[in-house]
Amino acid sequence: MSSTDPSAPSPRPTVVASIAGAWSRLLGFASRPHFLTGASVFRIVAGLAFLYQLLVVYAQRRYLFGPDGVYPYDLFLDQLDAGSFSLYALSRSLVGFEVLYHATIALAVAWLVGWRTRLTTPLLWIAIWSLRERNPFLWDGGDNVMQLALIFACFAQVGGRFSFDATRRELAGAGPMSPLAAMAHNAGVLACAMQICLVYGVAGLLKVQGESWQNGTALYYALRGGEFTWPGYSEWIFENGPLLALLSYSTVAFQVSFTFLLFLGRRLRVAAVLAGLSFHIGIIVFMSLTTFGAFMMAVDLMFVTDAEYAALGRRVAGVRRRVASLATDVVRRVPRPALRRIRHRA
Amino acid sequence: MRVLRRLAPHLVAGTLILALAVHFGFTLLYLAPANAVGLRARPIVNRYMEPYFRQNWSLFAPDPLVDTRHLLVSCRVSDGRGGTRDTEWADITTPLREKRAVYRVGPSAPLERTQMGPLHMILAPGDRLVERLARRKDAEAQFASLLAEYESERARAAERGHRLLRRVASAACDRILGAGATSAVAMRMRVTESPPFSHRSDPLSTSASRYVEFPWGPYERVTLF
Numbered sequence: 001m002s003s004t005d006p007s008a009p010s011p012r013p014t015v016v017a018s019i020a021g022a023w024s025r026l027l028g029f030a031s032r033p034h035f036l037t038g039a040s041v042f043r044i045v046a047g048l049a050f051l052y053q054l055l056v057v058y059a060q061r062r063y064l065f066g067p068d069g070v071y072p073y074d075l076f077l078d079q080l081d082a083g084s085f086s087l088y089a090l091s092r093s094l095v096g097f098e099v100l101y102h103a104t105i106a107l108a109v110a111w112l113v114g115w116r117t118r119l120t121t122p123l124l125w126i127a128i129w130s131l132r133e134r135n136p137f138l139w140d141g142g143d144n145v146m147q148l149a150l151i152f153a154c155f156a157q158v159g160g161r162f163s164f165d166a167t168r169r170e171l172a173g174a175g176p177m178s179p180l181a182a183m184a185h186n187a188g189v190l191a192c193a194m195q196i197c198l199v200y201g202v203a204g205l206l207k208v209q210g211e212s213w214q215n216g217t218a219l220y221y222a223l224r225g226g227e228f229t230w231p232g233y234s235e236w237i238f239e240n241g242p243l244l245a246l247l248s249y250s251t252v253a254f255q256v257s258f259t260f261l262l263f264l265g266r267r268l269r270v271a272a273v274l275a276g277l278s279f280h281i282g283i284i285v286f287m288s289l290t291t292f293g294a295f296m297m298a299v300d301l302m303f304v305t306d307a308e309y310a311a312l313g314r315r316v317a318g319v320r321r322r323v324a325s326l327a328t329d330v331v332r333r334v335p336r337p338a339l340r341r342i343r344h345r346a
Numbered sequence: 347m348r349v350l351r352r353l354a355p356h357l358v359a360g361t362l363i364l365a366l367a368v369h370f371g372f373t374l375l376y377l378a379p380a381n382a383v384g385l386r387a388r389p390i391v392n393r394y395m396e397p398y399f400r401q402n403w404s405l406f407a408p409d410p411l412v413d414t415r416h417l418l419v420s421c422r423v424s425d426g427r428g429g430t431r432d433t434e435w436a437d438i439t440t441p442l443r444e445k446r447a448v449y450r451v452g453p454s455a456p457l458e459r460t461q462m463g464p465l466h467m468i469l470a471p472g473d474r475l476v477e478r479l480a481r482r483k484d485a486e487a488q489f490a491s492l493l494a495e496y497e498s499e500r501a502r503a504a505e506r507g508h509r510l511l512r513r514v515a516s517a518a519c520d521r522i523l524g525a526g527a528t529s530a531v532a533m534r535m536r537v538t539e540s541p542p543f544s545h546r547s548d549p550l551s552t553s554a555s556r557y558v559e560f561p562w563g564p565y566e567r568v569t570l571f
Contacts, residue, residue, distance in 0.1 A: 070510070
């Protein structure tokens, strides 16, 4: 390693320098917020799903969660994990329950419209966690994902776009996000990405071990079994052998490959997001796992960059302009007398 | 102060990277199947992950259910002559599924989960690792206390499941007969195996069904609305 020639560069400083360079590039990258629009789209889609979840059982809320509901209060207190909590444990009264349930709805609305998300995100996590613990039988993988994603979302800026917070900041003339806040935001988004990769990866690897996923008939059994069948429509899929095998295999392929697609290149990432969206739309439509699909889509939609969302927005605006000008054209070409007749009739 | 401000980005970035690495390291260990590293670290990992980071991703894996389950309920009511009579078995799952087939969004799905959840709790398959331990010849001596604890925990979970089923049944009886008419409830589960893939066009009604009986138990008053 030692050199007699004093002018030859010694390799050690170069290694240190390149590490230092990489670190400072990383710091530079992390000091700017990324996936800001995605984080807000996540908030809107997940917020709508939370609201749906709370309102769809509004008439049954006392049966499902109330103090004398189907999950008995004494069992609820007894089964509450050591170290866990639920606001519903504070009071056995019906009034207390109603106040909490309606406060949860109000919080979900506030979060959805992006009102003080730095405060409402952790509060919503507390409210949703409390409800989950009150009746642990109602939840699926989608709720599990959201319960984790909400913790990570506390670090992220989920009110950056399409929100009351954004409007308020704009009116106040607030500058860009501070580097430290940006770092926390990026870490929150990255945590969601790592978590969703684990979800798909583990779900995919567990499926690989299943006989029915290996021989391509798993989706037949999933669609045939009682809870997830849609009489008259599930048959479209499960009576078509080749389609069924294709969908079963592509489900496993998508889940196992998601992590690699997400991190190994821009086009692959977009492909992963699109595959995830169509996969979950299929699950919502055919299996009526509505909130599961919506929660998963909310997280998937986080991983579209701000530039990609901006390009999508421009394209949508372009299409809208073209449709509008086409409509004016059509109206102009209608002969005057006909137009007068239409007006007259109206 | 100035030094701190210059150092802050480095410290914050380092802390965040470390936190992500540690958290997802724990998550990986938590999700991994039993292995040499995982088993030893299991108590620490569980203490960190549960309850707030609890997770389970066996979504339709390793294989989806191959049967259709329906819950039937019978209510014990007064016969008007000082005795009791038991009502015919009423299927309380099919109405929810029929509603769900028409209205794809609605409360049927969560209501159905209150029926299916306790069933899974009663019929939960045993822990594969523990059952392998139990089959060992020296199991008695070495793991007796562990196995006893495992068995009693399973029994307690099944008892909770039975109680929840009784409350579901009590609510169902109140809906059918009016509140308070019922003194005891019983449930049975009808299990219909899906036809094998090669007979996928066969209607479900051609498959054989079997019944799992749950014992009579006291009625419990449950809020309906």
